[in-house]
Amino acid sequence: MTEFERMLVVGFDGLDYQKIKRYDCENLMLESFGKLDLENLPLKTPLLWSSMITGVRPEEHGIDSMLKFKGEKVRKYDEWLKKVFNRFGWSALKLRETVMHYLFDSSISAPTKENMKVDSIFEKVADSKPLDVPGHSHYPYIAGKMNVNAVYKKYPPVSRDRVVRDVEAEHLYRKKQLFENIGEHKLVMQHLHYPDWIQHIYSKEEKDGEVYNEMNELAGEILEEADDDTLVVFCSDHGLANGGHRDEAFYSVNTEIEEPVKITDILFRLLERVEFGRAEKVDEIEV
Ligand SMILES: [Zn+2]
Numbered sequence: 001m002t003e004f005e006r007m008l009v010v011g012f013d014g015l016d017y018q019k020i021k022r023y024d025c026e027n028l029m030l031e032s033f034g035k036l037d038l039e040n041l042p043l044k045t046p047l048l049w050s051s052m053i054t055g056v057r058p059e060e061h062g063i064d065s066m067l068k069f070k071g072e073k074v075r076k077y078d079e080w081l082k083k084v085f086n087r088f089g090w091s092a093l094k095l096r097e098t099v100m101h102y103l104f105d106s107s108i109s110a111p112t113k114e115n116m117k118v119d120s121i122f123e124k125v126a127d128s129k130p131l132d133v134p135g136h137s138h139y140p141y142i143a144g145k146m147n148v149n150a151v152y153k154k155y156p157p158v159s160r161d162r163v164v165r166d167v168e169a170e171h172l173y174r175k176k177q178l179f180e181n182i183g184e185h186k187l188v189m190q191h192l193h194y195p196d197w198i199q200h201i202y203s204k205e206e207k208d209g210e211v212y213n214e215m216n217e218l219a220g221e222i223l224e225e226a227d228d229d230t231l232v233v234f235c236s237d238h239g240l241a242n243g244g245h246r247d248e249a250f251y252s253v254n255t256e257i258e259e260p261v262k263i264t265d266i267l268f269r270l271l272e273r274v275e276f277g278r279a280e281k282v283d284e285i286e287v
Contacts, residue, residue, distance in 0.1 A: 002275035003255065005229035008182060009189040009267065010222060011052075011133070012215055013045060014196030016239030017250035023209060025216035027223060028234055028252055036235060036249040037262040043245035046111050048237035048263060049191065050135030053120040055268045062117035063135040112138055121187065121267055125276070128187035131177055134237075137191075160201060167197045175218065182225045186276060196240060203243030223254075231255060231273055235266065 012028075017035045020028050041051060041058065050063035058064045085095065113120065113136045120136055122128040132139040171194040178190040198211050219234060226232050232254045239248025251261050255273065 002273055004231040004274045006183070006185065007187050007231045007233065007270060007274050008222075008226055009187070009233040009235070010178065010219075011049065011189065011191040012195050012234060012236045013134075013191065013193045014199055014238060014240040014245065015212075015215060015236040015250065016199075016241065016246070017236075017248040018239065019208060019212055019241075019248075020250055023212035023216070025212055025219070027216050027219035028250075030232065030234065030252040030254045032255065032257045032261075033252045034250070034259060034261060036251045036266065037260045038238065038247055038249055039262055039264060041263065043238045043247065045196070045237055046135040048249075049133055050111075050116065050120075052235075052237070052263050052267060053122065053130075053133060053136060053189070054116065054118050055121070055264050056118060057264065060118055061135075063111045063115060110139065111135055121271065122189075125187045125271070127185050129181055129185040129189070131181065131188065131190040132174055132193070133189055133191045134193075163201060164198075167194065167201070170194075178222070179225060182222070183227060183230065186274065187271075195236075199240040200243060205242065231270060233266070233270060237263075 015028075038048065039051075039057070041048060044064075046063050047058050050061045051057060054061040111134075113123075116135065120130075122130045122133075122136065130136050171192065174190060174192055174194075178188075178192075181188045181190070195211055195215055198207060199205075223232065234250075234252040236249045238245040239250075240246065241248075249263070251257075251266055253270065255270075257266075257269065261269075
């Protein structure tokens with residue numbers, strides 16, 4: 001039996017399970033709300049979202065980290081620089097950091113579905129719309145990285161204000177896109193990098209109340225826009241505290257779901273509740 005006509009997934013990157021409770025974000029705590037079981041996976045953004053949308057671990061889907069996707073040249077340089085500079089001690093290490101900063105910044109590119117070794121849920125559902133999903137979609141990753149990496153903190157390429165401006169512009173764009181797509185497809189998944197980026201940039205929880213309140217309000221607007229036939233999933237890929245990722249991801253669903261809810265099974269289990277019109281489409285989905 002299917003209960004819903006369509007599914008809407010909104011990924012709040014880095015939104016922390018404990019903090020959602022602490023700041024009492026009621027719109028983010030739907031009928032089933034809990035800590036998402038990350039199955040001991042490394043706390044790396046593209047790796048985690050890729051695991052969620054493929055239903056398999058990184059060994060199988062092939063998206064294992066950001067650094068792997070630095071340009072080939074840079075990866076070679078880095079290995080070479082490490083070998084050389086490690087011989088010269090501390091000052092040389094600083095030089096390596098500086099060199100890496102410029103090479104890294106100009107060449108980093110986020111992994112996409114071309115790098116993925118298996119099909120994702122979007123290839124399995126005919127009428128699906130992935131929007132900025134890490135590990136799958138082409139999208140700018142640079143804005144957040146600028147103030148995250150230790151190298152960048154030491155040698156910031158641009159001011160924090162500039163980074164925040166870019167982050168806010170990107171967030172505005174994604175929100176607009178999300179609302180344009182609600183109700184338009186069988187499966188819509190919009191990724192919002194904003195909570196992760198902002199928590200990284202400010203890193204000392206000084207801005208947490210503001211960010212969590214804002215995300216709670218956004219969740220409320222999304223719920224108003226989605227109709228009763230829409231299965232709504234809010235979730236994150238990891239939590240975040242003191243500027244670092246932690247194993248406190250959350251899930252929140254407007255229907256009952258039995259625990260434990262794992263990062264590799266949440267979407268596929270919920271998809272079974274959605275009517276796809278033609279039975280053979282549902283049969284094709286591997287659970
Ligand atoms: Zn993340």
